[in-house]
Amino acid sequence: MGASFSNPATASQLIAAGLATATNQQTQISQISSSPTSTIADDISSQGTPLLHGFDSVLTATTFTVAKDSTTTTSSYTFAKPGYYIYVNAYMSSGSATMPFIDVSVYWNDANGHTIAEQDWIVPAAEQASQWPVLGNGPVEAVTVQFALSNPDPTYSATVEIAIDETTHAPGRHDWRNVSYFTGTVPGYFADGNGLSQGMPVGYVDTLANGSTHSLLFPLYCGQIYLTITSTEKISITLGYPTVTNMIGSGLNIWSAASVTSASTTVALARVPALLTYTNSSGSTATVDILTTFLEYVT
């Protein structure tokens, strides 16, 4: 009598759930090996196939609090494999934050503690946990890594959750991307209906009242995009980067069109959050259709 799952819970999970009965423990042991030997190495050499690749956890999901307008520095985490995969989920303590981004500085340090490589990533911070997570991977560039998490918001604290795995995979470049998981919003930015965030050729239809402005955050992306916008009323459009302290390109516009009912462009984005803003002052409500094509998948 009972239920036999394909991926039975581990002994530690059963213990944590208060279910570590002798029967259950024996079940777990028998699942590990029908003929256990003295060491794991012996088991592999005599009964199994050695793992030539795989993943190990470097940092289980850990949350860091970053006070307003300040920086939190994490511990150092040690690598033994050539590649890393990372999960970063940032979120603000209030939906009223005015600069909802976290600057994640990645410092790769050698055995003597010298920084020999560094990357900076600006990740959007949503109003709630797990709403705008970023998944990344790349080459391990030193023995240890350490993060400096900067919160530029002048009023509200932020929380950043990070998990890291290492792997024998060897990604050629650092590649961090938003996940297509956006059900919440980034404070101050218009929810995009999970449209542009998907990153593939999508048509996003928005209703824009007269006198209103909507701001859509694009996900982290590096490369060319094709953007076509049509509107039933004349609107003004700007594509650029949001204003974020210390972010390259902060507040800069890279393309605009004024008082148009259709416009298109091809621009290159620089793997920081890009911002599409459009304003309707035509006197009537406008229906705006936005088509975005990313040359490479985003999510």
Place this chain on the structure above:
Amino acid sequence: MPRTVQLSASASVTLNNSGDGQVTLGPGIPGVTWIPETAQCIVSSDLDIPAFYLYLNTATQPNFQGASQAGNDDTASVSGVTLYTGMTLVGIWTGGTPLATATLVISGVQTVPGD
């Protein structure tokens, strides 16, 4: 004569901010009996993969039926369990993705009162 018909029932819950949640499933109509054959646990997001625990009636150790470390998507064969009116299967997720939707699907056969 009671009739035997297919059983397919499900219940969903939104996991809380800690990624935990619980659902119960069982026959609610007098005279109906469930004989589950499989239990499937599914979660709408696997960013954090939850553990899943299945119990009969109440979440206590004597009623433990099985557990999975892949509570985001796993299926178990269920044996030796018959649910009469008022009895339930209790599915519990822990450590999943906050605010994700978790669903327990019970399949098998059920007997219903006949003519």
